[in-house]
Amino acid sequence: MAQKTVEFNVGRNPEMGVDGLPTPSPMAPFDVPEPDLGEEHMLVNIGPQHPATHGVLRLVCELDGETVVNVTPHIGFLHSSFEKLGEYRTWNQIVPLTDRMDYLAPLIYNCAYVMSVEKLMGLEVTPRCKVARVILMELDRIFGHLLWLGTTAIDVGAFTPFLYTFHERERIYTLHEKLTGARITTSATRVGGLMADFPEGWIAELEHFLDTFPRTLEEVHQLLTGNGILIGRTQGIGVIGAEEAVNYGFTGPNLRASGVDYDVRKDQPYYDYETYDFEVPIGEHGDCYDRYLVRMEEMEQSIGILRQAIERLPDGPMDVEDPRITLPTKTDAMSDMESMIHHFKLITEGIPVPSGDCYLPVEASKGELGMYLVSNGGGKPVRWRVRPPSFVNISVLPKLARGHLVSDLIMINASLDIVLGEIDR
Amino acid sequence: MNGLDGVDAGPIPSDTGAAPEAGAPADPAGHPSVAALFDRFGDAVTHHEVSAGDEHVVHVDPSRNVEILGWLKDDPDQRYDLLRDVTCVDHGGGEPLRVVYQLWSIPHRRALRVRCLLELDALEIDSVVPLWATANWLEREVYDLFGVTFRGHPDLRRILMPHDYAEGHPLRKDFPLRGRFSRAEQTRRALNQDVDRFYIPAERAVGREPQEVTLAAESGDSETEG
Numbered sequence: 001m002a003q004k005t006v007e008f009n010v011g012r013n014p015e016m017g018v019d020g021l022p023t024p025s026p027m028a029p030f031d032v033p034e035p036d037l038g039e040e041h042m043l044v045n046i047g048p049q050h051p052a053t054h055g056v057l058r059l060v061c062e063l064d065g066e067t068v069v070n071v072t073p074h075i076g077f078l079h080s081s082f083e084k085l086g087e088y089r090t091w092n093q094i095v096p097l098t099d100r101m102d103y104l105a106p107l108i109y110n111c112a113y114v115m116s117v118e119k120l121m122g123l124e125v126t127p128r129c130k131v132a133r134v135i136l137m138e139l140d141r142i143f144g145h146l147l148w149l150g151t152t153a154i155d156v157g158a159f160t161p162f163l164y165t166f167h168e169r170e171r172i173y174t175l176h177e178k179l180t181g182a183r184i185t186t187s188a189t190r191v192g193g194l195m196a197d198f199p200e201g202w203i204a205e206l207e208h209f210l211d212t213f214p215r216t217l218e219e220v221h222q223l224l225t226g227n228g229i230l231i232g233r234t235q236g237i238g239v240i241g242a243e244e245a246v247n248y249g250f251t252g253p254n255l256r257a258s259g260v261d262y263d264v265r266k267d268q269p270y271y272d273y274e275t276y277d278f279e280v281p282i283g284e285h286g287d288c289y290d291r292y293l294v295r296m297e298e299m300e301q302s303i304g305i306l307r308q309a310i311e312r313l314p315d316g317p318m319d320v321e322d323p324r325i326t327l328p329t330k331t332d333a334m335s336d337m338e339s340m341i342h343h344f345k346l347i348t349e350g351i352p353v354p355s356g357d358c359y360l361p362v363e364a365s366k367g368e369l370g371m372y373l374v375s376n377g378g379g380k381p382v383r384w385r386v387r388p389p390s391f392v393n394i395s396v397l398p399k400l401a402r403g404h405l406v407s408d409l410i411m412i413n414a415s416l417d418i419v420l421g422e423i424d425r
Numbered sequence: 426m427n428g429l430d431g432v433d434a435g436p437i438p439s440d441t442g443a444a445p446e447a448g449a450p451a452d453p454a455g456h457p458s459v460a461a462l463f464d465r466f467g468d469a470v471t472h473h474e475v476s477a478g479d480e481h482v483v484h485v486d487p488s489r490n491v492e493i494l495g496w497l498k499d500d501p502d503q504r505y506d507l508l509r510d511v512t513c514v515d516h517g518g519g520e521p522l523r524v525v526y527q528l529w530s531i532p533h534r535r536a537l538r539v540r541c542l543l544e545l546d547a548l549e550i551d552s553v554v555p556l557w558a559t560a561n562w563l564e565r566e567v568y569d570l571f572g573v574t575f576r577g578h579p580d581l582r583r584i585l586m587p588h589d590y591a592e593g594h595p596l597r598k599d600f601p602l603r604g605r606f607s608r609a610e611q612t613r614r615a616l617n618q619d620v621d622r623f624y625i626p627a628e629r630a631v632g633r634e635p636q637e638v639t640l641a642a643e644s645g646d647s648e649t650e651g
Contacts, residue, residue, distance in 0.1 A: 041631050042631070060624065060628050062628070070627075074623075075584065075585065076584065079586070084596055084602060088602060122478060244558075246507055246531065247506070247557055249559025356476045358477035359536075361509065368509065372525070374514050376516070382514065382516060383596075387512075392559055392562065395561060424585060
């Protein structure tokens, strides 16, 4: 398996412990005597409305001075019961719910959901659709990582990378809008295909993005990767070893930063990912800095995958022709009785999905996204379960933050790359 | 049932649900772990089926779930070290709830799904938190949304719904989409919130007693007097 250890020309600061032990703050400004506060601990609320929590997350911290003794994440503020709503909807009507979960990389969720329905139906999509979905998913991996990069830079006090990354994100928003008509709530996929083929000139615009985006990424690299403040704030902070990371259910870049070579695209490939030439970046220290490096490298790899996918994008139909899911043409539905009945039944009852259950994992930008569907043969799911990567990742925060300073807690939280819409669902 | 009827009644009322069709038993030789499970645990593995083409599912005795899952995790030939997901499925109609564990073995690149069927009058199962720390929040979510109690869980309390949510467990099939209480009652409860309900007991115990704080710097001669 192709694998790559992230390496940059950056020395690790020996004073910042990488052995997992918290280190004292490198920037104590004044030589003042520590006030004697006794044994009392303080309880401090961070959030739910605080920009550093990256959403509506509430962290209740028990502090000893400035050191985190314990932290309890309280979630559920954005709970929208998407899984319950899904039980009232036909299979295709669920697609708009999926992009409202991870609104930072909506197309991955659109694709993952319909992929699981298609697997349960035993439906093979067209070659063009496969490559098109790879393009959408890799584009949104960059999309999600860019938001993480900008907000993390803000959390360590660097404002410029935020402007750069959000400018690039805006260009991806434009691509979303040209393809689907919406910037965030894309709802781009349908069971058996996409809502529409790529519009004219879309691929050329994507290529232009791929040509110019690496320059921005390089600039951010120069601004951040060797930056003393970023290194001081991230190296040796929030360390988790490989075995523990697996035990705590880490997936995605967080797990790979701890040195575990697990990527769904390589280990359980879908959509011919095994034929694309790309490398999976692996970290070795499992700290915030390695999580940063792994995501930076993943964006580079995604650019490569996108280029290959554009090159191999075949002509041909985007949607499968299958009477179970394909609506008859408007002309047929209006002139032919059988076609009209067919149209009516597909719309009112939903597409029939055979009885059974199916768990389909894909590599989302946050980690392993699993869609677990249970059907009893009807037009609606019995159960639609999303295995949320951010939900599992944020559950490790108390373990990572214990013993660190409050400012490190903010950095650790940022390095996990969470999105609350998907944690709360 | 169609349209908005379900909004008030729940997707499948508990008296009309259809029993899930059990998949046809599959050949245990198709999956190395399943064959080993049958050899080692015999009667405790009650069913094996293949779903969606290539996904192997085994049903195990809920009273021995920790023993069997622990063996799957630690045995050198199995090594299912990543617990992808813990969730639950309610089929309605008085059918048993199904607690579902999705396992993945990073070294062997194998997946296995383990189901435990829990009768509605005995919704208790041993927690697997001692095996996988990731089960902590996942089991809390199942407890919150389905009402399954996990014995031995270190911190079993609601996670997505408020701590004092009194309307039941929302993902059960007989739970109506709008909740069990009227909108007026829900509003009344929301307005009568006590601040203390936002904190768990362990947090309420921190720093409750007021304490005199003296700064060491103030005891000597200090510039604050001047």
